[in-house]
């Protein structure tokens with residue numbers, strides 16, 4: 001059983017405030033001042049998780065992604081680089097809310113017995129954090145939590161979220177046939193750069209990409225990455241001021257660009273230039289450019305999914321291995337036009353799942369090659385073990401087939417299969433645009449987005465909103481969905497849904513319709529129903 005004296009001594013350093021906490025879609029996330037006890041206790045949970053999995057390495061990332069600089073957060077990563085198993089989220093929540101050391105010990109003991117955790121097993125945990133100033137102290141709180149159960153920890157310092165996922169998987173697969181790469185940031189850079197160079201070898205280089213790093217961890221890390229890429233890619237980094245913490249995500253970054261459908265500060269758009277924005281922990285990316293008539297054009301996660309699916313389908317055909325079936329996973333936020341394009345033009349199966357990476361990732365694993373993206377720019381591609389086997393054993397019966405097979409192999413290496421990764425997604429997009437010699441405008445021509453609007457509504461209690469059908473329908477409050485349906489019917493190409501946010505105390509209303517003004521009116525009317 002747990003050494004209670006040791007626990008009490010450590011716990012006394014991390015007293016719990018009166019607040020109630022929830023491990024949500026993206027872990028715990030809130031103002032950094034409230035996080036000390038939560039993160040200490042998450043350390044205890046990480047140690048338990050590792051012991052439960054026979055000492056496998058568990059990852060811990062301290063970040064609040066695109067949230068303001070004053071926030072921070074924590075999320076745990078399972079051994080293959082995936083999000084913490086869903087059923088453990090409730091344990092995280094329960095530990096964080098225990099009111100006393102006694103309750104804490106009781107809960108740990110109840111987990112030990114119900115989950116059959118052998119406390120004598122070793123525990124190994126690795127830690128990464130973004131550039132937030134509060135990160136250092138929070139790492140220390142987490143390490144104190146690990147000490148409660150004598151877990152071994154390695155602090156990797158500042159990393160992007162996807163790098164932490166990558167390293168976790170590398171450590172757990174080392175020396176096995178599924179080995180994923182060298183477990184370090186350097187190993188990550190080498191792997192991605194080598195694959196990218198193979199993919200663009202012999203092709204005419206594109207004009208430079210302008211990259212907004214949201215004054216976050218993506219800036220120093222992409223800078224660190226550039227030498228590995230050599231002259232295979234030219235990138236001009238903007239918004240790279242990580243020394244002024246208050247600038248993090250301020251009027252910049254993927255979330256700002258996607259939500260506001262406008263360029264970030266610090267970046268001058270000129271006609272046809274290719275630009276991209278990372279979010280604060282570099283697991284999201286969106287592209288954009290300016291049209292001849294000076295309109296801002298967004299190439300979001302849906303556009304990236306369409307581009308990637310198109311390219312992979314062509315490549316699989318060219319390689320002569322079209323037994324490999326490609327599928328795409330979206331959420332309700334995917335633009336209706338993108339879903340049409342995928343289904344009717346590319347003829348790929350499309351699944352819709354609830355918001356949150358874990359849902360998309362899980363569903364994508366059902367396909368041979370599963371492309372998943374949220375409209376907000378978080379996504380990746382996962383290759384099933386059998387698809388990888390086919391790709392690596394195929395030889396091709398013509399030089400053209402051999403070239404396509406080589407590309408597919410490199411593609412599976414350039415893509416971070418553990419989680420959505422802005423660096424890796426950037427290389428994926430740059431690969432496709434380079435191979436096709438496409439401008440962003442040509443990419444954009446695949447389909448035209450329906451105008452859309454996302455509205456936040458502050459309500460008294462968002463927990464009364466219950467959804468089904470991948471969050472596209474409300475079952476509670478009773479009658480509300482019928483009222484929504486009646487309004488939507490009146491709009492050409494109208495679609496709207498209402499769901500409680502998993503990360504903020506608001507309800508979100510999404511609307512799309514044939515024209516901008518109809519969309520705005522639809523959003524307004526549905527918002528009025530909710531309020």
Ligand code: 16G
Pocket residue numbers: 025026355356357358374376378500501502503504508
């Ligand atoms: C989290 C999710 C993100 C999702 C967002 C929705 C992860 C790692 N992140 O940031 O995928 O789009 O929440 O937020 O799962 P919402 O529930 O407030 O709309």
Ligand code: ZN
Pocket residue numbers: 065066279280281282283284
């Ligand atoms: Zn993020």
